[in-house]
Amino acid sequence: MSPAPTAAAPGEPGDPLPSARPAASPLVHTVTLVEQQAKACAELGSPLYAALLDQVALDLAAGGPCAAALAGHEADPAGAAVALRLLGGVHALVLTGRVPELALHYPSAGGRFDPARPAAAWPAFRAAVADNLPWVRDWLTRPPQTNEVGRANLLVAGLLHVLAGRARPVRLFELGSSAGLNLLADHFRCEAPGFAYGPAGSPVVLTDAWQGTPPTAAPPLEFAERRGCDPAPIDPRSAEGALALRAYLWPDQPARAARLEGALRLAARIPAPVEAEGAADFLRGVRVADGALTVVWHSVMRQYVPAAEWAAVEAELERLAEQSTAAAPFAHLAFEPRRDGGMVRFVLTVRAGREPERVLAEAAPHGLPARLLPAAGEPGR
Structure with a gap:
């Protein structure tokens, strides 16, 4: 998948920006969002979910089990991603062995998706929802959280750009960390033709990371400190936390699962501690430090932060930028979606100290592949 513009549609946190356009009624609103999510899944390489959501939309309109599952959520905003909550809850049923008939169609559980019969899983999916309504409705209360590991590809590139080939300890603070997996980015390996960065033998290998000219490699990253925040953090070391992370991945995308x-x-x-705290409150406790680069980064979380809180976040980022000095530098890195007319692009932006923000690269929503933008130059030079 190339990092081309994506049609505006709702998606998992990290996919196209939700549309805020109101529908004629709550039910029509929900059906429309499910249909949009189906198109987004098709564009982002999940034909299984695209086919299932097409059927979910019809089932909603007909008052079937999916309508019962989503009862009370018909007026939820697009950003709530109710379609992905529904899919995540059912995927969790599959992964825990509760719906073996549906598991036959889920590659994540050893099943097989048949592209010649894309809707073959629908009868088992519908039965899974009907037979497990309390379970599914509980999952509808949970925000989808993946904080996709592939997005570290962009964040690391931004860090290489700021370091410009110099070895310097990094104090990393992440907003919207979910389970804190991208706080471990210094242990990931990024690879592309003619490019490899990160420790060899890492269990996380981001293959086909770059199209065209890749970033310039630099000395190994040294994270002197790593901390994150999230309003509802997930513990990746717990069975429940790991299940949630796996369930919100799309079952026919094995590279993401790996x-x-x-x-x-x-x-x-x-250790990568994630504090149960909002982004603005978290940043109020962050200060620059002599002898280290203080970095705040985030990936596809801004759209889920209320406007008033994000204004407070920007004020804290401005404070840190003003505190930045040669001895105690600061940088803000973000991989976030931006509207470009009727399309959405996912771009990497970097602001080092008091310098103006620069757009360095763009990528597919899950971070792979990426490409440097011509006007940006090469990170690390």
């Missing part, structure tokens, strides 16, 4: 499994192995042995 990246997650590798990151879970790293999380089991490397």
Whole structure:
């Protein structure tokens, strides 16, 4: 998949920006969002979910089990991603062995998706929802959290750009960390033709990371400190936390699953604390420090932060930028979606100290592949 513009549609956190356009009624609103999510899944390489959501939309309109599952959520905003909550809850049923008939169609559980019969899983999916309504409705209360590991590809590139080939300890603070997996990015390996960066033998290998000219490699990253925040953090070392992370991945995307499994192995042995706190409150406790580069980064989380809180976040980022000095530098790195007319692009932006923000690269929503933008130059030079 190339990092081309994506049609605006709702997606998992990290996919196209949700549309805020109101529908004629709550039910029509929900059906429309499910249909949009189906198109987004098709564009982002999940034909299984695209086919299932097409059927979910019809079942909603007909008052079937999916309508019962989503009862009370018909007026939820697009950003709530109710379609992905539904899919995540059913995927969790599959992964825990509760719906073996549906598991036959889920590659994540050893099943097989038949592209010649894309809707073959629908009868078993519908039965799974009907037979497990309390379970599914509980999952509808949970925000989808993946904080996709592939996005570390962009964040690391931004860090290489700021370091410009110089070895310097990094104090890393992440907003919207979920399970904190991308706080472990210094242990990931990024690879592309003619490019390899990160420790050899890492359990997380981000292959085909770059199209065209890749970033310039630099000395190994040294994270002197790593901390994150999230309003509802997930513990990746717990069985429940690992299940949630696996369930919100799309079952016919094995490369993403492999990246997650590798990151879970790293999380089991490397502390990466995530505080149960909002982004603005978290940043109020961050200061620059002599002898280290203080970095705040985040990936596809801004759209889920209320406007008033994000204004407070920007004020804290401005404070840190003003505190930045040669001895105690600061940088803000973000991989976030931006509207470009009727399309959405996912771009990497970097602001070092008081310098203006620069757009360095763009990528597919899950971070792979990426490409440097011509006007940006090469990170690390």
